[in-house]
Amino acid sequence: MSFSTQVKNELCRAAMHRPCCIRAEAYGALLHATIFSHREIRLNTENAEIARRLQLLLRRAFSVDCAPRQAGSKIQLVLEHAEQLGHIFDALGYDLKNHVTYHINRNVLEEDCCIAAFLRGVFLMAGTVAGPDKKSHLELKTARHSLAGEETSLLLDLHLSPKMTRRGSTYVLYFKDGASIEDFLTSIGAPRAAMELMEAKVEKTLRNTINRQVNCETANMVKAADASARQVAAIQRVLRTHGEAFFPERLRETVRLRLAYPTDSLAELAARFDPPISKPGLSHRLKKITELSAAEEE
Ligand SMILES: [Zn+2]
Structure with a gap:
């Protein structure tokens, strides 16, 4: 199931309490119907839950009964009776004698x-959103420029500023920033989906932080390995000319162990002593050895 479908299924479970909101949600869906005219209304969807939701919205908002029917891969709700269409257009404040204008009647959306609720209806019919594993993206499509503009102003009322673009004959309102998408989904009734996006973002940030730390540790290890390689090279040069006797007795075990385990970290090497010595103790001895070797080479 795509994330969009998951979000829409969540929206389909949103409560239907207030008559004003039920009508508003139906209105949002109708303005994005395949056909919305004074002769016919035709709503298409591929999602059975949306079809059921639309049927319920039409019944509760306009007292219109319309059974969804399968048409190929789509499920359709079709209304053709003048009386039913009359109920709907009256409730939305349209004059049935005139052609429907694709302007939003703000009187229907006072609160x-x-x-x-209206935007929930719009999203059910015309929305898509990228899942938590993808780059943030949510969009609402419409074939009408006037609708795209008026829906932008509705979104602005909710303190959300979408961008608009055109794709062929389609107008697209979209968000690319995660915070706006989460706010939008929360306000239209999909708080779980919003939470899922938020959690994915937190997880990603955490993963990046850990990666940075690992990289940093790797850099430290490389630095340590470089230091060890320099120590080993210096010790070997001194040994070639002077033999082990060059180093004081108390440093000879360190010399032997460093040569035997050139890739050990300080902690690992310190643990090999019998008895083991401390890291600062080993560090001090290695420093002394390096100084003696360097002095000899000058
Ligand atoms: Zn309301």
Whole structure:
């Protein structure tokens, strides 16, 4: 199941309490119907849950009964009776004698709750959102420029600023920033999906931080290995000319162990002593050895 479908299924379970919001949600869906005219309304979806939701919205908002029917891969809700269409257009404040204008009747969306419900209807019919594993992206499509503009102003009322672009004959409102997408989904009734996106973002940030730490540790290890290689080279040069006797007795075990285990970290090498010595103790001895070797080479 795509993330969009998951979000829409969550939206389909949103409560239907207030009549004003039920009408607003139906209105949002109708303005994005395949056909929305004074002769016919035709809503297409591929999602059975959305079809059921639309049927319920039409019944509760306009007292219109319309059974979804399968048409190929799509499920359709079709209304053609003048009486049913009349109920709907009356409730939305349209004059049935005139052609439907694709302007949003703001009288139907007086409250903020209604705006969110309207946008839920829009998203169910015309929305997509990228999942938590993808780059943040949410969009609402419409074939009408006027609708895209008016829906932008509705979103602005909810303090969300979408961008608009055109794809062929389609107008697209979209968000690319995660925070806006999470706010949008939360306000239209998909808080779980919003939470999922948020958690994925936190996880990604955490993973990046860990990666940076690992890289940093790797750099430290490389530095340590370089230091060890320099020590070993210096010791070997001195040994070639003077033999082990060059080093004081108390440093000879360190010389032997460093040569035997050139890739050991300080902690590992310190543990090999019998009895083991401390890291600062070993560090001090190695420093002394390096100084003696360097002095000899000058
Ligand atoms: Zn309302």
